[in-house]
Amino acid sequence: MTSGEKNREIRTVHVGAASRAYDVLVGPGALALLGEVTRGVAGEARVCVVSETNVAPLYADRAEASLAEAGLDVAPSIVFPAGEAHKGLGTLGTILEGLAERELTRDDVVVALGGGVTGDMAGLAAALYLRGIRVVQAPTSLLAMVDSSVGGKTAVDIAAGKNLVGAFWQPSAVVADVSCLETVTPELLTDSCGEVVKHAVLEDGALLDELSARPLNAPGAAAGDVARVVARNIEIKRDVVEADERERGLRQTLNLGHTVGHAIEAASDFALGHGTCVAAGLCIVARASESRGWCSGETRARVERCVRAHGLPVTTDLPADVLMGFLAHDKKRHGDGVNLVVPAEIGRAEVRRVSLAEMRGLLGAGLAPAGDAS
Ligand code: GLY
Numbered sequence: 001m002t003s004g005e006k007n008r009e010i011r012t013v014h015v016g017a018a019s020r021a022y023d024v025l026v027g028p029g030a031l032a033l034l035g036e037v038t039r040g041v042a043g044e045a046r047v048c049v050v051s052e053t054n055v056a057p058l059y060a061d062r063a064e065a066s067l068a069e070a071g072l073d074v075a076p077s078i079v080f081p082a083g084e085a086h087k088g089l090g091t092l093g094t095i096l097e098g099l100a101e102r103e104l105t106r107d108d109v110v111v112a113l114g115g116g117v118t119g120d121m122a123g124l125a126a127a128l129y130l131r132g133i134r135v136v137q138a139p140t141s142l143l144a145m146v147d148s149s150v151g152g153k154t155a156v157d158i159a160a161g162k163n164l165v166g167a168f169w170q171p172s173a174v175v176a177d178v179s180c181l182e183t184v185t186p187e188l189l190t191d192s193c194g195e196v197v198k199h200a201v202l203e204d205g206a207l208l209d210e211l212s213a214r215p216l217n218a219p220g221a222a223a224g225d226v227a228r229v230v231a232r233n234i235e236i237k238r239d240v241v242e243a244d245e246r247e248r249g250l251r252q253t254l255n256l257g258h259t260v261g262h263a264i265e266a267a268s269d270f271a272l273g274h275g276t277c278v279a280a281g282l283c284i285v286a287r288a289s290e291s292r293g294w295c296s297g298e299t300r301a302r303v304e305r306c307v308r309a310h311g312l313p314v315t316t317d318l319p320a321d322v323l324m325g326f327l328a329h330d331k332k333r334h335g336d337g338v339n340l341v342v343p344a345e346i347g348r349a350e351v352r353r354v355s356l357a358e359m360r361g362l363l364g365a366g367l368a369p370a371g372d373a374s
Pocket of ligand 1: 147148150151153247251254255
């Protein structure tokens with residue numbers, strides 16, 4: 001395939017974050033451009049692919065072939081066991097030792113090939129190794145494409161909680177090959193749609209209505225449509241990250257649905273997927289907001305309709321007291337309150353400081369039976 005042929009269906013979203021500017025390439029077959037892109041940002045560097053045991057057998061050869069074809073010096077890949085259970089300090093240490101064994105220098109590049117766990121851990125390893133070397137993110141899951149590979153958040157879990165140790169470390173490029181979604185299970189694809197719906201609620205009413213009519217996880221969704229929706233999600237996140245890279249203000253709105261969602265996730269002992277919990281959290285906070293007059297019934301109904309269309313839950317059976325127990329220990333708690341993101345209308349979210357006592361009342365209102373989808 002010539003470079004021109006490879007480029008035809010690829011969209012580019014430019015991210016001008018305060019600490020680093022970079023391009024995100026999105027489209028079917030984009031992985032074939034990984035080498036060209038990496039060479040473009042790093043020159044004649046040594047590169048090391050970091051991946052996990054589910055993704056590496058599917059895509060590592062293709063990624064490494066592209067890197068070698070571009071004239072890069074490809075070190076043996078580092079592959080760790082798949083799964084959130086391995087997203088810890090032990091695996092992080094193994095990756096860091098692996099980079100040192102492969103003699104990567106400050107001029108060299110880590111390529112994070114995989115889903116959110118890989119991107120977060122390889123990104124953090126790149127942030128720490130030699131006090132920071134470049135990372136190119138090559139996300140293979142929908143969640144990683146629309147959310148975690150863009151914006152520079154990297155982290156590992158510790159016993160006290162998820163993502164409690166991390167750094168802001170922007171990638172030097174992101175290559176999102178939507179063809180990789182063909183090997184993602186339907187369950188995981190559906191789970192990731194929670195974050196897609198969140199982005200639409202935050203910024204794009206037309207996209208929300210399109211997704212309600214034609215859900216992204218519908219069988220036979222056209223690759224071109226998926227690539228367009230992924231690129232639009234990245235633009236939405238890009239706009240927020242450019243305005244507030246360090247989450248001091250606007251970036252907090254990306255936590256829409258997460259305050260309650262994280263509590264559901266933790267209460268389920270992480271048996272439920274992140275996006276699934278965010279989807280339920282979105283609807284719960286929308287109903288709570290309607291009950292306080294912070295958003296209209298129409299806004300609440302549009303959120304629920306889109307969540308339902310993707311086969312995601314609009315509520316949880318977990319009691320408010322159980323959720324409050326987890327919520328009170330959330331890492332994003334501020335003093336004796338939380339910064340709760342609420343959908344003021346489709347396309348506009350607000351951050352409201354609410355006390356834990358108020359939050360208990362809001363949960364009660366949000367957990368009331370789901371409204372109709374009218
Ligand atoms: N996933 C939310 C953020 O990157 O800020």
